[in-house]
Amino acid sequence: MSTNSPSSGTPAVEPVIGLIGGSGLYDIDGLEDKEWRTVETPWGMPSDQLLFGRLAGVRCVFLPRHGRGHPIPPSRLNYRANIDALKRSGVTDIVSLSAVGSLKEELPPGHFVIIDQFIDRSFAREKSFFDTGCVAHVSMADPLCPRIGDTLEDKARGLGLDVTRGGTYLVMEGPQFSTRAESNLYRSWGCSVVGMTNMPEAKLAREAEICYATVAMVTDYDCWHPDHDSVTVDAVVKVMQSNADRARALVASVIPALGQPRGLCRAGCDRALEHALITAPDRRDPALLAKLDAVAGRVLNRA
Numbered sequence: 001m002s003t004n005s006p007s008s009g010t011p012a013v014e015p016v017i018g019l020i021g022g023s024g025l026y027d028i029d030g031l032e033d034k035e036w037r038t039v040e041t042p043w044g045m046p047s048d049q050l051l052f053g054r055l056a057g058v059r060c061v062f063l064p065r066h067g068r069g070h071p072i073p074p075s076r077l078n079y080r081a082n083i084d085a086l087k088r089s090g091v092t093d094i095v096s097l098s099a100v101g102s103l104k105e106e107l108p109p110g111h112f113v114i115i116d117q118f119i120d121r122s123f124a125r126e127k128s129f130f131d132t133g134c135v136a137h138v139s140m141a142d143p144l145c146p147r148i149g150d151t152l153e154d155k156a157r158g159l160g161l162d163v164t165r166g167g168t169y170l171v172m173e174g175p176q177f178s179t180r181a182e183s184n185l186y187r188s189w190g191c192s193v194v195g196m197t198n199m200p201e202a203k204l205a206r207e208a209e210i211c212y213a214t215v216a217m218v219t220d221y222d223c224w225h226p227d228h229d230s231v232t233v234d235a236v237v238k239v240m241q242s243n244a245d246r247a248r249a250l251v252a253s254v255i256p257a258l259g260q261p262r263g264l265c266r267a268g269c270d271r272a273l274e275h276a277l278i279t280a281p282d283r284r285d286p287a288l289l290a291k292l293d294a295v296a297g298r299v300l301n302r303a
């Protein structure tokens with residue numbers, strides 16, 4: 001019997017859906033009981049307040065990744081505060097909405113890719129909640145939640161959206177766009193899309209035992225395509241505004257499905273820390289353990 005249903009005897013999960021809005025998505029429509037709230041974390045302040053509400057009766061929490069008005073660039077995002085704030089708010093599932101460049105002819109602007117892999121080439125970022133005093137190594141073999149990915153694909157196809165399931169998202173540091181040599185290198189690696197934000201976001205979501213999936217929304221062909229101008233912010237924003245309407249329709253469609261009471265995630269995202277800690281209890285740093293109260297409390301506080 002699937003561990004995905006409450007009847008399997010595993011603890012029933014009442015999902016709370018986190019939505020991380022990328023470039024062009026700084027608010028979310030249709031939420032009832034909307035309320036912006038400040039959520040403080042031991043890692044500092046998230047990009048902005050979090051927007052709490054309900055959609056079709058499902059509890060949702062929206063975070064504008066770059067802050068409302070887009071004041072924060074990818075390298076300066078406080079990814080640990082963002083993920084901790086969502087965890088601290090009870091979020092069990094995250095849908096990341098991200099603007100990307102396409103590295104494949106068959107993925108034109110306006111296309112949505114439900115990615116299933118990453119190559120992380122970011123470097124100037126704090127990438128883990130763990131550190132000296134509490135060491136942990138989580139699996140990132142499958143860095144995105146296939147359970148959420150199935151629902152995203154099903155609802156996107158139901159809406160008639162141009163969507164591809166599967167693909168690799170190349171995470172670059174930025175903030176400058178890629179050189180042509182870099183863009184063609186990523187294409188030679190078989191990557192599908194390129195962006196600047198989904199790492200360490202996905203790694204931190206895994207450490208926080210939150211199921212995480214990305215809708216990569218193509219806004220441009222980066223700078224490799226001979227028949228298209230190289231990417232500019234104006235081009236991204238222009239396409240993102242049309243993508244945003246489809247993104248809102250997709251969100252409205254998936255939340256009722258993702259919000260249904262369920263068992264544990266069949267992919268194990270919500271038990272990622274089960275066998276990941278390696279530091280002996282008597283060598284763990286109390287100050288770090290205090291900071292891990294939300295993201296790792298399940299494994300650190302059990303008898």
Ligand SMILES: CSC[C@H]1O[C@H](OP(=O)(O)O)[C@H](O)[C@@H]1O
Pocket residue numbers: 021022023065066073074097098099100195196197198233236237
């Ligand atoms: C404005 S183009 C570059 C910018 O857009 C993407 O942001 P997000 O992933 O939050 O949608 C990309 O990662 C860059 O941050």
Ligand SMILES: Nc1ncnc2[nH]cnc12
Pocket residue numbers: 099100101102177178194195196219220221222223231236
């Ligand atoms: N071409 C591109 N490179 C990096 N991030 C992007 N976001 C949107 N388009 C992008």
